[in-house]
Amino acid sequence: MTNGEEAIQRLEALHENAYGWALACCGGDVERARDVLQDAYVKVAAGRAVFGGRSALKTWWFGVVRLTAMESSRRQRRWLAAIQALRESFDSSLAWNGLPVEDEIAVCEPGVLRDALKRLSQRQAQVLHLVFYEGLSITEAAAVMKVGVGSARRHYARGKQRLRRELSASNE
Secondary structure (H helix, E strand, O other), X not given: OOHHHHHHHXXXXXXXXXXXXXXXXXXXXXXXXXXXXXXXXXXXXXXXXXXXXXXXXXXXXXXXXXXXXXHHHHHHHHHHHHHHHHHHHOOOOOEXXXXXXXXXXXXXXXXXXXXXXXXXXXXXXXXXXHHHHOOOOHHHHHHHHOOOHHHXXXXXXXXXXXXXXXXXXXXX
């Protein structure tokens, strides 16, 4: 048996306990715990998490799971902040399906929003990502994208309009 096979067997033996630990790290969220544990296994398989032998395998593995759960929490917080920024960026005086824009986005499923963002042009999606998710100004987004500020503003405005249409169509 090779060292790789032995390591796999040892991790397999810890799987049930590691899942329980992932569940605890994710506040009891079953789906997130599954995703976290899968991401932790991917880290090991990709060589981004390597057991150095400075502790027990279980201690090291639980640390990998904990750090992966923390990364997941940060991603989730960024996603929620991006949704909030999206809500705030829309003019609340505009109605969308008879609802203020903020209410329409608030009831929008995250998967529907992700799908709608995928249907935007690449530049529109990039500028919206930089402004909503990364908190950059349009001027800063233009610098990152290496386009003029006017071009970034056009893509931003057109992207928001298209996003409104896409989300409106998905709610019909």
